[in-house]
Amino acid sequence: MHMKTKSRDSTKSTQKSTIKTGAQIVVDTLIEHGVDTMFGYTGGVVLPLFDRLYDAPINVIVPRHEQGGCHMADAYARASGKVGVMVATSGPGACNLVTGLATAMMDSVPLVAITGQVRTELIGNDAFQEADTTGITRPVTKYNCIVKDIKDLARTVHEAFHIASTGRPGPVLIDLPVDVSVGKYSVDGAVEMDLPGYKIRPKGNARQISMAAEAINMSKRPVLYAGGGIITANASEELRKLAGKAHLPVTTTLLGLGSFDQRKPESLNMLGMHGTAYANYAIQECDLLIAIGARFDDRVTGKLATFAPNAKIIHIDIDPASISKNVHVDIPVVGDAKAIIAELIEEVEYHDRKTWFTKIAQWKKKYPLRYDQDSTGIKPQYVIEEICRQTKSEAIITTGVGQNQMWAAQFYKFIKPRQLISSGGLGTMGYGLPAAVGAQIAKPGETVIDIDGDHSFNMTMIELATAVEHNLPIKVCILNNGYMGMVRQWQELFYGKRYSKSYLANPDYATVARALGAVGMTVEKKDDVPKAVKQMLAEKKPCVVDFRVEREENVWPMVAAGKSLDEMDGLDILESMA
Ligand SMILES: Cc1ncc(C[n+]2csc(CCOP(=O)(O)OP(=O)(O)O)c2C)c(N)n1
Numbered sequence: 001m002h003m004k005t006k007s008r009d010s011t012k013s014t015q016k017s018t019i020k021t022g023a024q025i026v027v028d029t030l031i032e033h034g035v036d037t038m039f040g041y042t043g044g045v046v047l048p049l050f051d052r053l054y055d056a057p058i059n060v061i062v063p064r065h066e067q068g069g070c071h072m073a074d075a076y077a078r079a080s081g082k083v084g085v086m087v088a089t090s091g092p093g094a095c096n097l098v099t100g101l102a103t104a105m106m107d108s109v110p111l112v113a114i115t116g117q118v119r120t121e122l123i124g125n126d127a128f129q130e131a132d133t134t135g136i137t138r139p140v141t142k143y144n145c146i147v148k149d150i151k152d153l154a155r156t157v158h159e160a161f162h163i164a165s166t167g168r169p170g171p172v173l174i175d176l177p178v179d180v181s182v183g184k185y186s187v188d189g190a191v192e193m194d195l196p197g198y199k200i201r202p203k204g205n206a207r208q209i210s211m212a213a214e215a216i217n218m219s220k221r222p223v224l225y226a227g228g229g230i231i232t233a234n235a236s237e238e239l240r241k242l243a244g245k246a247h248l249p250v251t252t253t254l255l256g257l258g259s260f261d262q263r264k265p266e267s268l269n270m271l272g273m274h275g276t277a278y279a280n281y282a283i284q285e286c287d288l289l290i291a292i293g294a295r296f297d298d299r300v301t302g303k304l305a306t307f308a309p310n311a312k313i314i315h316i317d318i319d320p321a322s323i324s325k326n327v328h329v330d331i332p333v334v335g336d337a338k339a340i341i342a343e344l345i346e347e348v349e350y351h352d353r354k355t356w357f358t359k360i361a362q363w364k365k366k367y368p369l370r371y372d373q374d375s376t377g378i379k380p381q382y383v384i385e386e387i388c389r390q391t392k393s394e395a396i397i398t399t400g401v402g403q404n405q406m407w408a409a410q411f412y413k414f415i416k417p418r419q420l421i422s423s424g425g426l427g428t429m430g431y432g433l434p435a436a437v438g439a440q441i442a443k444p445g446e447t448v449i450d451i452d453g454d455h456s457f458n459m460t461m462i463e464l465a466t467a468v469e470h471n472l473p474i475k476v477c478i479l480n481n482g483y484m485g486m487v488r489q490w491q492e493l494f495y496g497k498r499y500s501k502s503y504l505a506n507p508d509y510a511t512v513a514r515a516l517g518a519v520g521m522t523v524e525k526k527d528d529v530p531k532a533v534k535q536m537l538a539e540k541k542p543c544v545v546d547f548r549v550e551r552e553e554n555v556w557p558m559v560a561a562g563k564s565l566d567e568m569d570g571l572d573i574l575e576s577m578a
């Protein structure tokens with residue numbers, strides 16, 4: 001969505017006006033929005049802003065790279081439910097935000113990014129550190145704009161917070177030329193937003209909700225498919241009540257993990273490419289699929305033509321653009337998931353659905369997630385199970401991307417929302433460590449663990465210095481298989497084991513950690529895993545544990561790209577371990 005920012009003064013004068021610089025207007029507006037923590041990296045054209053931040057009541061966390069800072073702000077938002085804020089300078093600073101913005105965009109994370117820009121009169125001149133930031137970031141933001149007139153500034157910052165956090169949330173970027181930051185303007189008390197084209201429909205259509213309830217009541221084989229939207233909408237409690245009252249099995253996407261307590265018998269755990277066999281079979285055999293806050297991503301659906309072939313589909317989502325985008329939807333309900341589920345609860349009835357639940361129980365019994373318990377080496381899945389056991393399923397888990405991420409999703413049992421913080425849509429390697437920093441800053445009292453891949457960690461490991469600077473007790477568990485494991489798995493399965501460029505020598509991570517001021521440990525023996533996890537959890541400093549895991553372990557089951565959900569590879573391997 002890209003609205004034109006009107007250049008007219010829509011502020012209302014209700015108080016005596018004060019003269020402020022643009023930079024001061026920005027800082028004051030951030031404070032007005034309750035921002036007490038933000039992330040930022042300095043540079044020439046943001047000096048006026050950093051000068052105003054020098055003694056502002058805002059804790060500014062400086063990452064070692066703007067990408068890291070953007071991921072920190074993103075994870076801060078995911079962990080807290082607040083809007084994350086990131087500042088960067090023009091040109092290289094702004095360009096370094098791109099991956100972070102795209103990550104937040106794909107996962108619908110509320111973020112406000114403010115970038116400095118060269119003086120208005122120099123724009124287009126290839127000025128020093130000039131980049132077309134709004135042009136570059138347009139496809140990776142929900143909305144962006146450049147403020148060329150100081151009188152638009154306060155309103156634009158208010159609008160940025162509003163757009164970032166309402167409807168389907170997402171990142172918003174404001175580009176701020178330095179002459180606007182140093183310019184002066186007489187500010188009035190109240191500022192009104194001016195967004196005539198931006199409309200949100202929070203309330204679902206009553207008739208559609210009744211139709212959905214009726215379909216649920218009639219269904220013999222329903223499945224509820226919950227996405228990250230449940231967590232964004234703070235609707236986990238409603239989801240629990242709905243599943244309980246109507247007696248529905250619940251599967252979640254990667255980003256939906258934590259929206260439904262995985263210890264409950266109704267939980268089918270994650271679905272999709274590396275989902276459980278029982279979730280995938282249930283989807284293929286259900287007669288009603290109730291999708292809430294999910295978007296039918298290809299990693300979830302497998303081959304679209306054969307996805308949930310027998311099901312009527314209900315889709316509840318705040319974003320009208322995602323309805324019937326990938327699959328045909330029979331009953332769409334557009335609006336806020338929390339409010340809609342609350343209404344649905346009123347209308348649904350309990351049915352025991354014995355045959356259906358018996359069938360699901362049989363699948364669960366036959367195809368549980370498992371791994372070889374008798375291995376001599378360290379199985380990555382074992383490390384995660386041990387972390388889950390010792391943290392009693394209570395930790396906040398961030399991840400890298402690849403096998404580490406999928407095993408974390410499979411073997412940590414999530415019980416509450418905002419517990420798993422992972423790059424789902426974009427699949428950004430290097431997300432895990434800065435995300436752990438952002439999450440720990442948002443939740444100082446909680447245990448935050450980054451379950452990472454060696455090569456994912458390589459991408460942003462310098463942010464360990466940020467964690468050390470702020471004394472954050474984050475834990476990093478590197479499932480070190482030496483490989484870009486997920487790439488190696490695809491090469492093993494689909495490219496005749498030709499491991500083209502998926503192996504690179506790694507540094508000794510314990511030494512790297514110590515050099516940066518953190519605690520570093522190396523675990524090479526299976527028997528040492530429980531002790532190492534215990535020691536790691538007791539650490540007060542940032543702590544990196546390099547688990548030398550079995551190098552060619554694969555993630556099972558797997559729905560190969562383009563296959564149907566019920567065409568899973570690896571089920572025979574899982575069965576042979578019974
Ligand atoms: C920034 C980025 N570059 C490339 C990829 C493609 N990719 C996906 S998984 C993967 C390998 C990940 O290796 P590692 O972090 O060691 O995790 P493992 O699969 O071994 O657990 C690669 C290269 C990506 N997802 N992100």
Ligand SMILES: [Mg+2]
Nearest residue numbers: 453454483485
């Ligand atoms: Mg690896």
